[in-house]
Amino acid sequence: MQKTIILTVFIGFLTITTLVGQVKTTPNCITFDYADLLAIRKSINAGEPTYKASYKLLLATADKLLKKVPEKVTDGDKPPTGDVHDFYAIGKFSWPNPNTPDGLPFIRGDGKYNPDTFGDRYDLTRFQQTVNHINNLTLAWFFTQDEKYAAKAGEFLKVWFIDPQTLMNPNMECASALPGVYNGMPVGIIFTVILIEMTDHVQLLRQSKSWDQTADGQLKKWFIAYKTWLTTSKFGKEEQKATNNHGTWYNAQLLAYTLLNGDTDGVKEQFELAKNQLNSQITSDGQLPREMKRVEGFHYFIYGLKAFNVLARGFEQFGYDLWSYKTADQKNLILPYQFIIPYITGKKTWTTGGSIDINDADAILILKQAAKKYTLPESKEAINLLRANSSKASIKHLYITQ
Numbered sequence: 543m544q545k546t547i548i549l550t551v552f553i554g555f556l557t558i559t560t561l562v563g564q565v566k567t568t569p570n571c572i573t574f575d576y577a578d579l580l581a582i583r584k585s586i587n588a589g590e591p592t593y594k595a596s597y598k599l600l601l602a603t604a605d606k607l608l609k610k611v612p613e614k615v616t617d618g619d620k621p622p623t624g625d626v627h628d629f630y631a632i633g634k635f636s637w638p639n640p641n642t643p644d645g646l647p648f649i650r651g652d653g654k655y656n657p658d659t660f661g662d663r664y665d666l667t668r669f670q671q672t673v674n675h676i677n678n679l680t681l682a683w684f685f686t687q688d689e690k691y692a693a694k695a696g697e698f699l700k701v702w703f704i705d706p707q708t709l710m711n712p713n714m715e716c717a718s719a720l721p722g723v724y725n726g727m728p729v730g731i732i733f734t735v736i737l738i739e740m741t742d743h744v745q746l747l748r749q750s751k752s753w754d755q756t757a758d759g760q761l762k763k764w765f766i767a768y769k770t771w772l773t774t775s776k777f778g779k780e781e782q783k784a785t786n787n788h789g790t791w792y793n794a795q796l797l798a799y800t801l802l803n804g805d806t807d808g809v810k811e812q813f814e815l816a817k818n819q820l821n822s823q824i825t826s827d828g829q830l831p832r833e834m835k836r837v838e839g840f841h842y843f844i845y846g847l848k849a850f851n852v853l854a855r856g857f858e859q860f861g862y863d864l865w866s867y868k869t870a871d872q873k874n875l876i877l878p879y880q881f882i883i884p885y886i887t888g889k890k891t892w893t894t895g896g897s898i899d900i901n902d903a904d905a906i907l908i909l910k911q912a913a914k915k916y917t918l919p920e921s922k923e924a925i926n927l928l929r930a931n932s933s934k935a936s937i938k939h940l941y942i943t944q
Contacts, residue, residue: 567745567748569742569745569746569749570801570859571742571745571746572738572742572852572855572856572859573738573739573742573855574739574742574907574941574942575911575941575943576746578941578942578943579684579940581943582685582940583684583685593940595934596934596935596936596937596940597685597940599936599937600678600681600682600685600937601682601686603678603682604678604679604681604691607675607678607679607694608691608694610675612672612675612701612702613668613671613672613701614702614708615628615629615669615702615708615709615710615711616707616708617662617668618630618663618664618665618668619663621715621716621719622719622725623715623725625711627710628710628711628715628716629669629710629714629716629717629733630664630665630717631659631664631666631718631719631730631733632656632658632659632664632718632720633650633719633720633727634655634656634659634660635650635651635654635655635656636648636649636650636651636656636659636720636721637649637650637651637654637656639722645721646721646722647720647721647722647723648720648721648722650720666733670733670736672701672702673737673739673740675695676698676699676740676743677739677740677743678937679691679692679694679695679698680692680695680743680744681743681746681937681940683746683750683752684746684749685940689750689751689752692747692750692751692752692753695743695747696747696753696757699744699757699761700757703760703761704757704760704761704764709764712765712770712771713771714726714730714731714733714771714777715775715777716730717731717733718733726777728776728778728780728781728784729784729788730777731772731781731788731795732781732788732791734795735791735794735795737795737798738791738794738795738798738852741765741798741799741801741802744761744802745802762803762804765799765802765803766799766803768799769799769800772792772795772796773796773808778792785822785832786823786832786833786846787832787833787842787845787846787849789823790816790823790846790849790850790853791849793812793815793816793819793853794849794852794856796808796812797809797812797853797857798852798856800812801856806860809857809862810862812857813857813862813864816857817867817869820850820864820867820869820874820875821869821873823846824873824875824878825873825877826871826872826877827877827881828877828878828879828880828881828882829878829881830842830843830847834895835894835895836895836896837895837896838895839892839894839895839896840885840892840894840895840896840897840898840899841896841902842895843882844882844899844902844904844905844908845904847878847882847908848904848907850864850875850878851908851911854875855911865915865916875912876912876916879912879916879918879921880918883909883920883921883924884920886898886905886927887920887923887924887927888927889920902932903932903936903939903942904938905924905928906925906928906929907941907942909921909925909928910925910943913925929944
């Protein structure tokens with residue numbers, strides 16, 4: 543018998559929960575292909591050697607995590623807001639003032655990272671590690687169907703996003719701070735880009751017995767609140783205006799959280815924003831000049847292009863087609879692929895920022911995704927070259943079919 547559905551209003555948000563039971567939905571993943579994961583799981587179960595080393599690494603990693611106590615946003619220094627539940631991270635070039643007893647106001651160093659940025663005093667590293675742990679445990683559950691991994695992933699999720707005693711407030715007001723000067727900056731919103739991939743893993747986790755409707759509804763409330771902050775706060779509005787990957791990833795975050803929450807609020811406006819971003823960030827010959835001028839130009843080219851990939855895959859879920867969209871002067875998303883592939887294959891020499899990274903798993907993934915949408919004759923050669931030079935044992939390889 544179908545379980546009774548109860549409509550409840552909690553902290554101003556309408557949510558739908560069931561009295562008992564788990565979430566059962568088909569994942570609509572936008573950073574990786576669910577069909578690829580199914581094929582990889584089939585290969586692993588058949589005992590084929592293709593993914594053996596990476597699978598062994600995944601299970602070893604997940605088994606260690608079973609014994610790990612989840613870290614909390616409340617573990618570090620008190621944020622300038624005074625609320626220990628606020629995420630707090632200083633900018634990587636922020637340093638204590640050597641001329642004052644208390645180090646305030648902080649000053650910006652000349653191109654030198656402050657190691658405290660990634661230490662226990664601040665939340666950035668424990669946040670990144672928590673998200674990574676959730677992803678790895680969920681993937682281990684997906685391949686093994688062993689509920690111990692799903693249960694542990696759920697524990698990490700509940701500690702960071704759900705438990706009132708330990709949860710992170712859904713804002714980034716104190717991200718990329720310069721203590722004594724400003725509490726945070728809009729650019730700190732880029733830190734939560736990793737939540738896009740995490741929401742894909744949550745969609746996988748919804749198939750497990752260990753992740754129930756109540757926990758899922760509570761997690762949705764967090765993402766509804768964070769999306770609201772992104773769209774209404776001063777920082778969020780500023781980040782939306784960014785003319786590089788910050789703006790595209792901002793848009794991709796909104797889309798991913800909308801998809802996770804099962805609504806359609808704002809999608810049409812986000813699609814219009816994506817079209818404008820494509821027009822302003824991609825040149826007629828496929829360059830991403832705002833990314834390529836960086837010191838690590840190739841890395842940021844792939845990073846920026848991945849944001850457009852995520853947007854295109856996400857909009858598909860709502861019936862919008864960014865893959866085939868063309869601007870008035872005929873620019874579209876195929877152009878950056880046509881531009882970058884000859885540099886990966888070595889037919890052209892990269893002369894801008896950084897060097898070609900032939901170990902880039904993200905490059906393999908987005909090239910495979912684009913090749914399903916466009917005719918890219920040299921994409922197979924580029925993918926094979928990238929794959930041949932990448933590590934044989936990497937958890938990232940468990941998202942990419944051979």
